[in-house]
Amino acid sequence: MAAYQAPLTDMHFVLHEVQRAAELCAAMPGTADVTADLMDAVLESAAQLASEVLAPLNRSGDEEGCRFEAGRVHTPAGFREAYRAYTEGGWVGLCGDPAHGGQGMPKMLAVLVEEMMMGANSSFALYPVLTAGASLALVSHASESIKAFYLPRLYSGEWSATMCLTEAHAGTDLGLLKTRAEPDGQGSYRITGSKIFITGGEHDLSDNIIHLVLARLPDAPAGPRGISLFLVPRQLPDASGKPGVHNGVSCGAIEHKMGIKASATCVMHFDGATGYLIGEANKGLACMFTMMNYERLSIGLQGIGLAEHSLQVASAYARERLQGRAATGPVNPAGSADPILVHPDVRRMLLTVRADLEAGRALSVYVGAALDTVHFDPDPQRQARAARLVALLTPVAKAAFSDRGFEGCVNAQQALGGHGYVREWGLEQNVRDARIAQIYEGTNGVQALDLAGRKVVRDQEGLLETLWEDIESFLQAQATNAALKECFLELKAALAQTRQVSDWLRQAAAGNPDEIGAASVPYLRLLSQLLYCFMWCRMAVAATLALSRPGADKAFYEDKLTVARFFMTRQMPVRHALAAEIKSGCATVMAFPAERF
Numbered sequence: 001m002a003a004y005q006a007p008l009t010d011m012h013f014v015l016h017e018v019q020r021a022a023e024l025c026a027a028m029p030g031t032a033d034v035t036a037d038l039m040d041a042v043l044e045s046a047a048q049l050a051s052e053v054l055a056p057l058n059r060s061g062d063e064e065g066c067r068f069e070a071g072r073v074h075t076p077a078g079f080r081e082a083y084r085a086y087t088e089g090g091w092v093g094l095c096g097d098p099a100h101g102g103q104g105m106p107k108m109l110a111v112l113v114e115e116m117m118m119g120a121n122s123s124f125a126l127y128p129v130l131t132a133g134a135s136l137a138l139v140s141h142a143s144e145s146i147k148a149f150y151l152p153r154l155y156s157g158e159w160s161a162t163m164c165l166t167e168a169h170a171g172t173d174l175g176l177l178k179t180r181a182e183p184d185g186q187g188s189y190r191i192t193g194s195k196i197f198i199t200g201g202e203h204d205l206s207d208n209i210i211h212l213v214l215a216r217l218p219d220a221p222a223g224p225r226g227i228s229l230f231l232v233p234r235q236l237p238d239a240s241g242k243p244g245v246h247n248g249v250s251c252g253a254i255e256h257k258m259g260i261k262a263s264a265t266c267v268m269h270f271d272g273a274t275g276y277l278i279g280e281a282n283k284g285l286a287c288m289f290t291m292m293n294y295e296r297l298s299i300g301l302q303g304i305g306l307a308e309h310s311l312q313v314a315s316a317y318a319r320e321r322l323q324g325r326a327a328t329g330p331v332n333p334a335g336s337a338d339p340i341l342v343h344p345d346v347r348r349m350l351l352t353v354r355a356d357l358e359a360g361r362a363l364s365v366y367v368g369a370a371l372d373t374v375h376f377d378p379d380p381q382r383q384a385r386a387a388r389l390v391a392l393l394t395p396v397a398k399a400a401f402s403d404r405g406f407e408g409c410v411n412a413q414q415a416l417g418g419h420g421y422v423r424e425w426g427l428e429q430n431v432r433d434a435r436i437a438q439i440y441e442g443t444n445g446v447q448a449l450d451l452a453g454r455k456v457v458r459d460q461e462g463l464l465e466t467l468w469e470d471i472e473s474f475l476q477a478q479a480t481n482a483a484l485k486e487c488f489l490e491l492k493a494a495l496a497q498t499r500q501v502s503d504w505l506r507q508a509a510a511g512n513p514d515e516i517g518a519a520s521v522p523y524l525r526l527l528s529q530l531l532y533c534f535m536w537c538r539m540a541v542a543a544t545l546a547l548s549r550p551g552a553d554k555a556f557y558e559d560k561l562t563v564a565r566f567f568m569t570r571q572m573p574v575r576h577a578l579a580a581e582i583k584s585g586c587a588t589v590m591a592f593p594a595e596r597f
């Protein structure tokens with residue numbers, strides 16, 4: 001099996017040539033000292049960590065899994081040492097607040113680092129990703145004293161963190177959750193209840209685990225408006241700041257599941273555990289969304305990272321595997337057969353994976369850049385504009401990256417035939433590991449509903465219009481670029497069609513609210529198709545520019561143009577089917593009687 005290698009050349013391309021990250025950083029005071037050289041150095045050492053430390057533990061971690069014994073969770077062999085290497089490198093606090101020991105790096109860089117870690121070993125990557133997300137929620141909503149005490153310990157990885165939302169009867173519908181928080185008369189609270197499916201709820205990697213728990217205060221209104229957020233340490237810190245006595249937090253079991261077997265998915269019990277309110281009472285869901293939005297992008301990156309690894313394995317295999325002859329005549333007449341790469345269907349599969357994952361990577365950097373504008377740009381108008389893009393694109397990125405990531409893993413597996421199904425080549429593990437990204441952090445169906453309902457039909461802020469402006473100004477800037485005319489024509493047509501379908505959806509939903517749910521998944525796919533087309537146009541422009549420079553790596557940039565054309569001609573036609581599916585309305589979806597399902 002080919003071990004994961006970080007695709008550094010492709011990452012440099014999207015970061016520097018497509019997104020022009022160094023120019024963006026130089027223009028914002030908080031990132032002015034983040035130069036292209038610094039970003040490259042970060043990517044180099046992340047690549048080394050991913051391929052030399054994390055990737056070698058991917059298979060053994062899957063085989064060994066986590067062990068649950070006497071209330072404690074043991075991670076697979078090698079994970080503790082890898083965690084030490086990860087935390088000593090400062091990777092948990094990569095985007096953390098420098099005032100509390102974080103490194104303040106831009107998100108457009110961090111998305112590439114996360115993609116590498118996810119591609120090398122998703123199970124491992126989840127532990128620090130959750131800590132980074134929880135830290136972000138604390139930066140945004142916690143008191144100064146909580147930030148000063150907890151953030152340095154979380155950024156250093158000495159302590160880790162979780163996100164405790166889900167209960168047995170409350171998954172998507174968090175308004176149903178029952179965990180209680182009673183004031184203890186000393187400014188803190190007693191937290192009581194059980195949570196399920198908690199990633200990293202218990203493990204042996206860090207000295208303490210800090211749970212961010214959603215719970216209800218005694219007088220809280222019913223439903224989602226009565227939920228508050230609490231910080232609940234597994235062990236209460238003692239006077240010296242070290243993990244002290246146990247705090248009424250216990251792990252009841254770990255789940256046995258399809259993939260990410262080295263990631264501990266825990267049942268967590270809180271029995272009158274001491275907790276500290278984060279943010280305002282009854283505003284817990286909004287605070288938790290700070291974390292969830294961060295996690296959603298990271299979970300999307302799990303799809304891209306695993307598709308990248310799968311493509312690396314499948315491409316190497318397809319170059320070597322000899323089966324059949326090319327339809328146009330043998331290319332390897334001396335051999336027993338031709339390499340399977342001669343077969344158009346094998347090429348179709350591999351190019352589909354490549355086209356999707358490279359556009360996804362470019363989109364992740366684009367969303368990362370918007371997050372950086374929100375965070376670092378002093379101009380309130382630019383900030384507000386970028387915040388609208390982030391709100392619109394977060395559910396699209398989570399669902400599109402993970403759906404296409406999973407499809408990419410399956411396509412790559414298919415390219416190996418039966419050898420993809422057996423364990424040896426690692427692709428069956430990637431398929432199992434990628435599958436969860438479509439489900440957790442809010443299922444992709446629920447992401448689509450968020451997009452179609454809140455971000456499109458009920459939107460009052462002009463979220464879609466902000467995206468349309470970006471695409472239109474790009475097209476305007478390229479108006480005289482004849483070399484890529486076909487790509488731009490496709491983008492223009494896809495934009496017009498998506499706008500028209502969006503208007504149709506808004507009108508149809510006014511007549512029948514079920515139209516939103518019936519349209520949501522194909523609508524998200526349609527919008528992501530437009531976005532991927534936009535990304536391929538931007539990549540094609542950057543590649544054309546590079547080709548005009550003397551000494552440029554011709555093959556690399558020509559490949560970008562070839563894949564851009566593949567995407568335009570082979571993948572964009574699906575937009576017509578998606579538009580037709582959406583406009584067929586909800587009648588046939590709702591017609592089948594519930595009792596006969």
Ligand SMILES: Cc1cc2nc3c(=O)[nH]c(=O)nc-3n(C[C@H](O)[C@H](O)[C@H](O)COP(=O)(O)OP(=O)(O)OC[C@H]3O[C@@H](n4cnc5c(N)ncnc54)[C@H](O)[C@@H]3O)c2cc1C
Pocket residue numbers: 162163164165166170171172173196197198199200257265436439440441442443444445446449517
């Ligand atoms: C391995 C793993 C790790 C996890 N890690 C964490 C974690 O760290 N912290 C945490 O809090 N949770 C975690 N989860 C929980 C995860 O986020 C939930 O499983 C997920 O959000 C879905 O909730 P549910 O399983 O209760 O499904 P349900 O909410 O019961 O949904 C079932 C189906 O109904 C659909 N559905 C539900 N409501 C609607 C609606 N209104 N409209 C349309 N469709 C709807 C869903 O899309 C889904 O297809 C994890 C889960 C797993 C499996």
